[in-house]
Amino acid sequence: MKQHIADLISTALTSLIENGTLPADTQPSIMVENTRDKSHGDFASNIALTLAKAARSNPRELSQKICAALPASDNVEKTEIAGPGFINFFVSDASTGNLIKTILQANNRYGRNNDGAGKKVQIEFVSANPTGPLHIGHGRGAAVGDCLSRLMEATGWDVTREFYYNDAGQQINNLALSVQARCKGLTPEDPSWPENGYRGDYITDLANSFMRGDTVESADQSFTGTQDADDLEGIRHFAVAYLRHEQDLDLKAFGVDFDVYFLESSLYNEGKVEATVQTLINNGFTYEDGGALWLRTTDFGDDKDRVMRKTDGGYTYFVPDVAYHMNKWQRGFDKVINEQGADHHSTITRVRAGLQALNAGIPKGWPDYVLHQMATVMRGGEEVKISKRAGSYLTLRDLIEEVGRDATRFFLAARKSDSHLNFDIDLARSESADNPVYYIQYAHARVCSIFRKLAENKQQWDEATGLQVLERLELESEKRLTIKLGRYPEVVKRAADVREPHLIATYLYELASDFHTYYNSEKTLVDDTDLRNARLTLAVAIRHVLANGLDLLGVTAPDQM
């Protein structure tokens, strides 16, 4: 509808250019907006405001000329000029019917588009290291990353969801030493407990499992405990597999799947880290200082140079990071998006600098990043502090069990990701009815309920019949609801374009609210057969949009509640 109106305006402008009202070199960018106030019609354009100067006319006069030149359309009932020179469009009843027909025909594809044209996008998210179970921060990453993935799929992209994790390095040593200490019966109070050891209860569970000789399987590996407390290498492998398995359970409970699990260790094993270092040296961006090898990342906008190889000969984490992203580049994705916590934002400059220094033809701003800010968990009016080392822990699975998967996903994805998030666990749990996700799901269930009642009444509805009588939707509320449904595709497009999944949640809440209001004021199952069928058809369209939108959020659309 928006596009249709823009086309009408475009035609009008062309004729105004021909008759000399507008200069021949006019380059209009036509914007059609949704109105907030229904007295402003259904859609509005500011075109006259932007062209008034070029036309040497005042905006209201120009608006009148544009309106006079607009071609006739079945979908537009009338136009009005308002305020400083807005052109307000009032859509016709016929356009309402046309839109509902479109939605029913598109069904679960309504709202999707093909902007991505089948191109490949890789989205990396969560990427938690296997040193403990997932917490709410990972949960936010999982919710945002997965919704973003769904949005990209809905807009025609071929999406690869990827999880990268560090299965080598110092913190894995700490993990292995902590488990080994537990295997030997030590406690954190013991003088010989490893420095920087992990104290959480899950370490004890892990140690017991290892000593029992359990076999653990995760999405990408499997390992059996050797029951030998002196086998540090075995403990290391077992611990990684065990915690990856735990994370798999967390993600499964959350309804998030990955296509690829990428191990940092594979970069070492396949010589990718060495090769990256060699290329950087060959390209002349490195130097030795104080026994370490440095990369001149300041050549690429970093505020200080970075150590690549430490005096002890080991590489800093950032080298495999660069090697990993080089690998992504070589895999030929059209677009790469990294979703990660804002506490790692400083890696962005570094990784991009390293990639530039490889002289591989990688664009400067590559790859894209979507950051999410911290999430604070509140319980009993106080912040729940999370610390792996201290052992105070609230896992993502705890949250899901307490609050429910749908509510947790919705809550974590429904807020703009670059704002801090307050997750009030008491509110989400004890007053779950206040949670917006139930409000939206209830709207969906209500539509289903109407159809159950229809069957009870031994009445029928079918799509073909319904589509014949849509002109019976004469109420203003029905027209406004339909226009809201018509906005859905543009919301999906925008959410994908600007990578803000929360826009879907906001839209769905508004739609649910409009529907609840309508439901309370107008009865659907009226005696008048045609009117009943028309309203049922509208209800089906609403159900489609609610279900499609909830699906993008990874939230279920229940038939009854």
Place this chain on the structure above:
RNA sequence: GCGCCCGUAGCUCAAUGGAUAGAGCACUCGCCUUCUAAGCGAGCGGUUGCAGGUUCGACCCCUGCCGGGCGCGCCA
């Protein structure tokens, strides 16, 4: 000190550069012999942190302050 993010109603949050800044919670008051009251309606509540600037028009863009979070390691 430097970098990134945030600052909107008592609280939690919305708002493609558009017209009178919106919801929920809380508080006050109404609506269930009628399709699920997990709902609806009405009221209360604002100098969008402050000051400039750009624009026909700014919560939104620019500059400078103030306040908060995060990051500034030869940890990841």
